[in-house]
Amino acid sequence: xxxxxxxxxxLPKLNEQKKTAKRPIGEYILRSLLVLVFTVVLSASGQxxxxxxxxxxxxxxxxxxxxxxxxxxxxxTKDGEVYQDPxxxxxxxxxxxxxxxxxxxxxxxxxxxxxxxxxxxxxxxVTYYRTDYxxxxxxxxxxxxxxxxxxxLPGETVKFDETGxxxxxxxxxxxxxxxxxxxxSYENNKEKRPLVTExxxxxxxxxxxxxxxxxxxxxxxxxxxxxxxxxxxxxxxSRHYVVGAVKQSFLVGKAVTIAMKADYIPGNEPRRLYNTYxxxxxxxxx
Numbered sequence: 001x002x003x004x005x006x007x008x009x010x011l012p013k014l015n016e017q018k019k020t021a022k023r024p025i026g027e028y029i030l031r032s033l034l035v036l037v038f039t040v041v042l043s044a045s046g047q048x049x050x051x052x053x054x055x056x057x058x059x060x061x062x063x064x065x066x067x068x069x070x071x072x073x074x075x076x077t078k079d080g081e082v083y084q085d086p087x088x089x090x091x092x093x094x095x096x097x098x099x100x101x102x103x104x105x106x107x108x109x110x111x112x113x114x115x116x117x118x119x120x121x122x123x124x125x126v127t128y129y130r131t132d133y134x135x136x137x138x139x140x141x142x143x144x145x146x147x148x149x150x151x152x153l154p155g156e157t158v159k160f161d162e163t164g165x166x167x168x169x170x171x172x173x174x175x176x177x178x179x180x181x182x183x184x185s186y187e188n189n190k191e192k193r194p195l196v197t198e199x200x201x202x203x204x205x206x207x208x209x210x211x212x213x214x215x216x217x218x219x220x221x222x223x224x225x226x227x228x229x230x231x232x233x234x235x236x237x238s239r240h241y242v243v244g245a246v247k248q249s250f251l252v253g254k255a256v257t258i259a260m261k262a263d264y265i266p267g268n269e270p271r272r273l274y275n276t277y278x279x280x281x282x283x284x285x286x
Contacts, residue, residue, distance in 0.1 A: 055108035056253060058126055058145065059262055059270045061095040064227035064235035065124070065147050067196045068183060068286070069258070074103040085195050098266045106262040106272055107286075109253030116251050121168075122183065123150045124255035124286050125225065129243050132250075145252060148237050149183070152224030154248070157217040160239075164208030164230065181205075183228055204230045209239065221248040255286045 060069045075083040078099040095102045109126050119125065125148060132143035152158035155171035164184075167176035182188045184205050186198040208230045216238070218224055222245035227235025237243055260277040262270035 054110075055256055056111050057259075058107055058109055058147070058253070058255075059264055060105040060107060060147055061102065061264060061266070062147075064229050064237070065149070066229045066234075067189070067193045067200075068124070068228050069105050069107070069147065071193050071195075073105075076101045076103075095264065096266050100265070102264045102266075103261050103273070104264050104270070105258045106260045106270065107258050108256045110256050111253040115254050116248070119150055119153070119223070119251075119254060121150055121153060121179070122181075124148070125150055125223070125251055126253045126255060127225065127246050128250045128252065129246065130250070131242060146237075147255065148225035148227050148235070148246075150223050151226050151238070152216065152218050152245075154218055154220050154222055156224075157215060158224045159213065159215045160209045161213050162209070162211050164205040184230075204228070207231050214239065216245065218245050219247075222246065223248070223251070257283045257286055259283070 157169040159167040
């Protein structure tokens with residue numbers, strides 16, 4: 001059987017063409033929003049996966065690096081009493097009470113050897129102390145990581161004067177050079193951390209050495225590390241003879257960024273609060 005194929009010699013007239021129904025503007029807006037939400041979720045998920053592979057997570061379970069870290073920490077007691085920021089006049093100290101829930105910073109650190117061998121002044125590092133090791137340089141069962149800021153680099157001589165101002169003398173140099181500490185400046189931090197007063201920064205600076213001048217010369221594999229919260233009793237670091245300089249081999253990672261908050265009960269794994277997760281474009285480099 002033969003089949004006859006008919007072809008049109010020309011397009012049908014305009015009024016004979018099938019008219020396409022116009023979509024309401026609301027549908028276009030809805031579709032655009034869905035695409036945007038999907039893009040954001042995909043981007044955030046990809047960032048989380050990338051961060052988990054590229055970096056190692058850690059929490060900040062104390063106030064020694066306040067106000068750069070744990071700025072908006074919250075503590076809830078067993079009785080439901082809530083405490084909010086150390087700037088309100090109370091001291092968090094170490095987060096060690098198992099009857100409290102601490103909302104802390106959940107961060108990422110770079111643990112690569114190349115990174116740890118190329119540290120710069122004022123980098124924030126995650127490290128052990130010599131007190132965390134036994135005589136055979138094996139980590140003790142109760143060893144715990146600390147988060148501090150690098151103040152002095154290998155071979156340098158570090159001097160804090162009576163008012164907490166910093167001076168550095170490089171290896172082979174004869175004179176000290178004054179070094180500004182912007183992380184302890186009210187003017188540099190007031191917009192991002194408005195709860196912290198100028199008096200707080202002045203107090204932290206003055207209590208760096210409690211009115212004494214200190215001078216420390218570092219070995220070729222040593223770093224001088226100090227917490228930003230220099231108020232008396234708030235940070236155990238290289239200023240104390242028990243800690244002293246930190247050796248290169250003690251370092252575990254360089255802090256990269258704050259990713260989100262986590263609820264932490266001492267003795268338990270932290271519970272990440274994904275509703276506080278910062279989008280990739282809002283992450284800040286520490």
